[in-house]
Structures are given as C-alpha cells and as structure tokens.
Amino acid sequence: MFSKRNFSLVLILTLVLSLSLSVAALAQDDQVTLRFSWWGSQSRHEKTLRVIEMFEEKYPNIKIQPEYTGWSGYWDKMNAQAAGDNLPDIIQHVRKFMSGYVQNEQLLDLSPYIEDGSIDTTNIDSSYLEMGKIYGKQMGLATGVNAPAGYYDKELFDAAGIDYPSADDTWQDRAEMFKKIHEELGILGASSPTAQQDGTGFFVWLRQHGASFYNEDGTALGYDDDQLFVDFMKYDLDLIKSGAVQNAMQRQESARAVEEDLVTNGKAATATNYWSNQLAAISTGAGKLLHPFLYPKAADQTQEGRFMKPAMLLTVSKNTEHPAEVMKFLNFWFNDVEAGKVIGTDRGVPTNTKVVSALKENANQYDKVVFDFVDQASKNSGTALPPQPPKDQEVIAAYEEAYWQVIYEMISPEEGAKQFREAANKILAD
Amino acid sequence: MNNKFEALDTVRSLDKGMDRKKWLKKNLVGYAFILPWLIGFLAFIAYPLLSSLYYSLTEYNIVGDPSWVGLKNYINIFTDDSKFWLSLKVTFYYVIFAVPLRLISALGLALLFRKARPFTNFYRAAYYVPSILGGSVAISVVWRQLFSSQGAFNDLLVALGIMQNRISWIGHPNYAIWTLIILAAWQFGSPMIIFLAGLKQIPKGLYEAAEIDGAGKIQQFFKVTLPLLTPVLFFNLIMQMVKMFMVFTQAYVITQGGPLNRTLMYAVYLFREGISFGHLGYGSALAWIILVLLTIVTVIIFKTSNKWVYYQSEGE
Secondary structure, three states, X not given: OOXXXXXXXXXXHXXXXXXXXXXXXXXXXXXXXXXXXXXXXXXXXXXXXXXXXXXXXXXXXXEEEEEEEOOOOHHHHHHHHHHOOOOOOEEEEOHXXXXXXXXXXXXXXXXXXXXXXXXXXXXXXXXXXXXXXXXOEXXXXXXXXXXXXXXXXXXXXXXXXOOOOOOOOEHHHHHHHXXXXXXXXXXXXXXXXXXXXXXXXXXXXXXXXXXXXXXXXXXXXOOOOOHHHHHHHHHHHHHHHHOOOOOHHHHHHOOOOHHHOHHHHOOEEEEEEEEHHHHHHHHHHHOOOOEXXXXXXXXXXXXXXXXXXXXXXXXXXXXXXXXXXXHHHHHHHHHOHHHHHHHOOXXXXXXXXXXXXXXXXXXXXXXXXXXXXXXXXXXXXXXXXXXXXXXXXXXXXXHHHHHHHHHOOOOOHHHHHHHHHHHHHHXXXX | OHHHHHHHHHHHHHHOOOOHHHHHHHHHHHHHHHHHHHHHHHHHHHHHHHHHHHHOXXXXXXXXXXXXXXOHHHHHHHHOOHHHHHHHHHHHHHHHHHHHHHHHHHHHHHHHOOOOOOOHHHHHHHHHHHHHHHOOHHHHHHHHHXXXXXXXXXXXXXXXXXXXXXXXXXXXOOOHHHHHHHHHHHOOHHHHHHHHHHHHHOOHHHHXXXXXXXXXXXXXXXXXXXXXXXXXXXXXXXXXXXXXXXXXXXXHHHOOOOOOOOOOOHHHHHHHHHHHOOEHHHHHHHHHHHHHHHHHHHHHHHHHHHHHOOOOOOOO
C-alpha cells in the first residue's frame, strides 16, 4: 500500500507535527495551572469563581482550574484522588478529616512558607493559626471560624406568640418550644432537635456533662457512662412522639440541600443542624432572613459544652509541582481585602483582621447578623475540639447506625448505646 | 482457494513447530491491527483487575501504602462482617425480584410492539428512553421525589382511595427496596429491543400451522413463541442478572443504603468500605468475592440451560 515516497511524506509530516506541538508546549511553559477543589452551595461556587478571576487578572501566568461539588461525594472524590496521587494543588479541607491525610503524608507543611514570608500572616491571630495545626505542624490555614447554629423563622415565632431561642435556653426549654410551636401552628418545631446524625449535638451534650466523644489521644470513646447516650436519645424520642419533630421515615427522605430545608418553606419553625456560615444560603432558600441561634445549655452542666471550629481550611497537596505559585494564591486568598470582600463570611468569619474590619464596614444584612452571632458564640464556647482520629468517619457511621435504629425504634436507647460502644471500640482498636 | 491453502499451510507448519519466523511475519499485520485494543485491554482491564487482586491481599488505607496481609481481608469478611452478609441478602432479594419483573415487562412490551401498527416505531423509541435515563443520577433524584411522602405516588394512591395517609416509601424499612425494584423493572428498554429482534426470527409458518391445529393465542404463546424465544430469554437473563448484581447509582442516590441498611446493595457497601472509609484492600477483596459469586451463579444458570433453552438448529 505505502510507496516509499508516501512513507517518507508521512514520516516528515509526523516529525513536523510533533515538533510544532513541542514548540507550542515550550511557549506555554511559564503558564502554570493549579487545581483548586472545594465543596459548597451555588452561592459559594459563584463567589469563589469570582475570586479566582481576580487572582488570574493579577497573576496572568497562573491559571486556577476550579473543581467543585456539593459536600456529598466530595470526600469520596478526594479519597480516590489521594489514592491515585492525583490530589489537587489546593484542597479545601475540614479539620476532622485532616489527621488521616497528615498521617499518610498527603499534605504539605506550610510553616516554611510562612517563615519566609510567602504567606503573610501578620494580620492573622495566632489562635486562628492554631486551628490549622495538626500534631504541631501548620498543615492548613483556617478560612474562617464557625459555630454550630440553628436557624429560626421570626415570623412563625411571632405568629405562635413564643419567645425567640436564646443562648441561655436549656435542652428542656427547647423541647417545650418545639412542642408549643407544633401545638399552636400545626407545623414542626424543628426537623430534629439537634444535628443528630453527624454527632454535633451529641458532642455538645457530652462536653456539657464533663465528658467528650473521643478520649484525648483518639484511641477510645471519651465517656464511660452509657446513660449519657440513652438520655440524649430519649430526649429525641420524646419529641418524635409529640409530633414536634420529624419521625424516622421523614428524616430518612428529607432533602439534604440547605436551601430546601423545611424551615425555608414554613413547614418547620427552626432548623437545628447547621453552622453559622450557612446563614446566607439558608436565608436565600427562604427568601428572607432566618436568624441564627446557639445550641442549648444543659440544666445541670458541669462546663461550657458549646464550641467553635475552623469553618474549613485550605491545604496544599504534598505532590504539588508549583509550591511557589500555590503560596501566591494562598497569600492572595488570605490577605487581599478585595478578595476577602467577595468571599465574605461564606467560609466562616475570616481570620484576617484587616479583611474583617473591611467587611464590617460594608457588611450586608446577612453578614452583619453572622458577625454578631459569631461574636456571641465566642463568648459562649468552651475549649476547641481536639483533632479527630483518622477513623472518625467510621465511628460516626457507627454512631449514625445506632441512631437510626433507635429512632426507627428497632432497638431501645440502652441497646443503641451498647451497640455503638462496641462498634466504636472495635473500630478504634484496629 | 489460494487463501484456504495458505491457511492450511500455516496450520501445518505450526503443527510441526517449524518456521516460527515465517509464521510470525505473516501474523504480525494481524497483531498490529488489534494492537490498540490490546493496549486498551492490558491497561484498562487486565492491569486494574490484577492489581485489585493484589490489593485484596493487602491492608491498603487509601492514602497510604499497601502492606501484605495474606488472606486476612477474606477471613474477616466471612467471619466477622455482618454487613457483608446483610448486603448479600439485600442484593439477592433485589435481583430475584427485579430481574424477572424487568424481563416480563420487556417481553410484554415486545409482544405489543411486534406487529406494525401506526406509530409503532415512535412507541418503540419512546419505551426505550427509560433505559437510557434509568441509570442516571437525574432519574434517581426524580424517583426520590416520586416516592417521598409528598410525592406523586402518594397523590395517586390517595386520590384513588387506596390509602388514607401518605407514607414515605423510601423511608420505610420494608418498602424502600421496592422503590428500587420498580425502578429496575421500568428500565426494560434494552432487553425489550433484544426480545423484539428474537420475535422477528420466529417463522410465521409455525403460527399458521398452530392456528390450523386449533391453537388459541395463549396456546400459541406458550407452545410456539416462548420455546423459540428461550435462547434470547437466556441471553437477557444472564445480562440483566449481571447488571443488577452490580446496581449502584440508584441505590446510592435514592436511599444511600438506608433505611436501616435495608437497601445496602453490595456495590454500595463495597463503595462505602473501599472509598468512603478508605479501606481499599478490604474493598478489593469484596469485589473479588462478588466476581467469584457472579461466576458461580452464571455457571449454574448455564448448566440448567440445556434443560429449558431450545435451539432451533438442534438435530439438524
């Protein structure tokens, strides 16, 4: 088929093509592309993309390739990419998952870059830097701080003639509040009395009773008395029976997007399972401002159990090929006031004092509320949570399993407590 | 003619183990042609398959390095993992109901579309659509909505007076799996097309003969259509069964394995262990177990096939 002439023609063509390709590659050599992954809602995506645009304008030779999803599925994706040594350069992280990534040496220690000034931290308080430290090393930088938050619909409380939630409410006060709303308006007081499934409510409850979810070094559960679990579950079961909160089946099918929470369409007067940085998202869903409130106190509490945490952190993959450019981005992210204005409080109340004061000046209606709420939370918070053990996800899954079985009333709270303890000990002992 | 002799030549020279070089030269072109496929096979099938076998014998935390543990994963799965047995039970339950339901609806519709009527082609295409959509996330989200307590399915039942109170079908421990089974039955498109092709192969003369012998429509179906369709049925059965054992998207999106793990399909459990919890070694072992299990089930069905599958060419 091929004559000799044809063959040499093809050969020459191939050579020319591959040469021109490599020339093109050479020409683009000083163009660096960084991958940046985050999870979030639509409003976060839009804000982040705008900040990326601003950054690319300032540094035309650096391109940021955004990779974003919702929360569900994000960690599956990250874990799979970690397995393939293909993590993005910049990874939005949460403190509770960082220890596993650090132990497996997936993340870059940022301390040298802070020391040599690549990242300027003069305007970031050391207590906030502390939130990014894992085992004493600066493995990430907190984008902002958050407090667990519920949200309530003022109009519904007015209509029912009930006092708004306050920071001094006890668990019993809240239960009565939910029941009264249900009696007065025929709607739910809340979908569930606390953030149950992910354990946040239980963490607070345990701390208020002088215990904790994990022990200090994360090798076992941090409480010995199963009665704590039992009481916590009975509290929920009692509310389910009264009809003031969703029953198990309704919870199973309830929407997972914050914008679609029952509180946004008047089917519930409160939502209990969110964080302070979700105010804009949930209010957008409702089409009006929903007000944040703190977790309740325990009537007999031995210590302040409520807490704050870094909303999320930006971390850097150890495999990044362009650490210098990554640090430019982080420096821009944490110090550029204009960028900070765009990001607002969506990733928690920022840690940079200059950014915060600029934000306060031009704060919109939502952000003002968030600033005040975080301020209130910081006055009502105990010590920070220690870093969770790498097996945290499995322990939480075991907790959720016991939780579901109890609220479906397949087992008693006592059996649930025992089952969870056994499962957790087995996971943590491995 | 010439080619035939050449081929014979090749065989002969092979038989004698002679002239390997010549043989290789002759076949090199052939290998060159299948090279792209071969590379794809080695890179995307053989290599992942073998590495998962290796990983299944290691303890491999997804973000660390694998360390050899021998058969420990397999022993743990069989002796110390109630979720494994639970997910097997759930998956078998699903397959046992979903496969026949899908095949019956596929066959029923294929019979309906067999004769050319006005718009038959349009309906054939329209009824194929669920198959294209069915595996997607979007349709799973729709399904979630449809069977929720505020969903259209409840509207229908209440309007018809079958039920007084709405219930959450996807939240109910006993019914949740049935929402998945119904979804599976609804995706009958591809077996339907294959049944249609099979039906066209049945000679019209047989029906005429049956009619002359006085067989009614129902008798014709059981005595002529069904026996002659058994090879196609056999094919569809195997294909659909394998597909359903691997069901993932629907169960993952609609119920996440809940409520109370009543819809914890094997693939969902594997994903949870392997990816969500990061136990890649354990997950690989789970994958190999289902592979072996599927092979066994398939072999059993193959063995029984000569009892019920009727090939027309037999005895010719």
